Structure formats: structure tokens, C-alpha cells
Amino acid sequence: MSMRLSLTNKEFATLLSVYAPTLQAEPAEKDRFYSELRYVLRRTPAADKVIILGDFNARVGRDGVSWRRVLDRHGIDNCNKNGGLLLESCIELQLIITKTVFQQKKNRLMTTWRHPWSKHWHLIDYILVRQRDRRYVLHTRVMSSAECHTDHRLVRCKIRLHFKPKPRKGGSLRKTYKLSKLQSAEVRSVFQVGFQSKLKNVSDLEGSLT
Structure with missing residues (x-):
């Protein structure tokens, strides 16, 4: 081999x-x-x-x-x-x-x-x-x-060998968030709607499992 x-x-x-x-x-x-x-x-x-x-x-x-x-x-x-x-x-x-x-x-x-x-x-x-x-x-x-x-x-x-670092797929694995954008009422409203929708999906999934 x-x-x-x-x-x-x-x-x-x-x-x-x-x-x-x-x-x-x-x-x-x-x-x-x-x-x-x-x-x-x-x-x-x-x-x-x-x-x-x-x-x-x-x-x-x-x-x-x-x-x-x-x-x-x-x-x-x-x-x-x-x-x-x-x-x-x-x-x-x-x-x-x-x-x-x-x-x-x-x-x-x-x-x-x-x-x-x-x-x-x-x-x-x-x-x-x-x-x-x-x-x-x-x-x-x-x-x-x-x-x-x-x-x-x-x-x-x-x-003693020095291995080549494995490349990351899709770029950096760490997500960044620009919290300053939440100061805008329009951006904040869109974020809240999306966040509530995700919470509802998780709640519905847990209900179907029980």
C-alpha cells in the first residue's frame, strides 16, 4: 500500500x-x-x-x-x-x-x-x-x-516533517455579525421576523417529535 x-x-x-x-x-x-x-x-x-x-x-x-x-x-x-x-x-x-x-x-x-x-x-x-x-x-x-x-x-x-495545512472549504469557518446594522429600524424589523420564524420552525419540529 x-x-x-x-x-x-x-x-x-x-x-x-x-x-x-x-x-x-x-x-x-x-x-x-x-x-x-x-x-x-x-x-x-x-x-x-x-x-x-x-x-x-x-x-x-x-x-x-x-x-x-x-x-x-x-x-x-x-x-x-x-x-x-x-x-x-x-x-x-x-x-x-x-x-x-x-x-x-x-x-x-x-x-x-x-x-x-x-x-x-x-x-x-x-x-x-x-x-x-x-x-x-x-x-x-x-x-x-x-x-x-x-x-x-x-x-x-x-x-520531523512539516505538513501542509488542510485548506478550509468555503472560506473561514467563523461567522461574523455586524451588530451595528441593528440600529436601523428597518434592518431590526427584518431580523426579528426572520428570528421568530426560525423559532416557530424549531417549536413545530419538537412538537412533531413528541
Whole structure:
């Protein structure tokens, strides 16, 4: 799923929600997923701030030296095959995995999913942004206490964006009244007739409801 939001200064942010194939999926299915992701990003205007959120079913490991500018210093686990596909795509598309930028002390604040057989916790849910937009990311962390009715933990990312104000329909919502016009006997008479008529309509409506 994708959503494009208007920002100030004629800028835009494009949000993508994704779900990648599992480790057991066929290689062709995995290739198709990353091909579609590349296709969507290439169609996204180059000036847009891109935020990709989702379950990538991938463990990217902690080798920030080999994957410089994609992984930072705070990765966990060992990289698996799906993680290699994700890292290669991030290199090609110039993306960074924001979760690895920020240190969190406890394991439960770093992992997002527990394997049903081994019962080990792993990090497989990520939020990615373009490398040039890293400075807008204030923090990314796992919310271990959030209840989302899923076997995954919630991942929250704080990003500094300035949204374009929503235009008001029909101009200002605040009505103005020129009370000085009521000093005129003619205007005052018209107002009183109209006001009495509205009161009668309300009274008749309440009577019909009872």
C-alpha cells in the first residue's frame, strides 16, 4: 500500500506499507517482491521523502562495516538469506534501516518477533528511509508494551516533517455579525421576523417529535 502526503514548501512524503515473503518462500516469489518494490520506488518522484514500513521477514545482522550507509552500529542477530536480499536492495535503492541507528539497552526493545519453534526473538520488522533523509529521523524503537493483537511487536519511528495545512472549504469557518446594522429600524424589523420564524420552525419540529 502507498500513500502520498503534502508537506510545506511544495514537498511530499510517500509512505509504503509492505509484507515480504518468508524465508521458506520460493526464490521467484522473493525476486518478484523486490522487483515490485524497485518498480514502485522508481515511479516515486525523486524529491519525495520515502518511508517504507513493514514485515520484511529478514534478519540483516550487525555488519555495519560491510553494509556501510545501510546498516548502522546497532544491528542484532546474524544475517540470513532474506536479510541479504534486503541489504542488497537497500544498497541499490539508497535506503537505510533506521532501527540500527539507535541503541536500545534491553533485548525486548530491539526484537520484534519470536520464532514459534525456537522461542528466540528476532528483528524482522523495519522502517526504511532514503539515506539522504536520515537527518529527519529522530528515533526508531520497538514498543514492547503495545497491544496490537499480533505476534509482532510494534515499531515506532519519530520523523520531523512539516505538513501542509488542510485548506478550509468555503472560506473561514467563523461567522461574523455586524451588530451595528441593528440600529436601523428597518434592518431590526427584518431580523426579528426572520428570528421568530426560525423559532416557530424549531417549536413545530419538537412538537412533531413528541
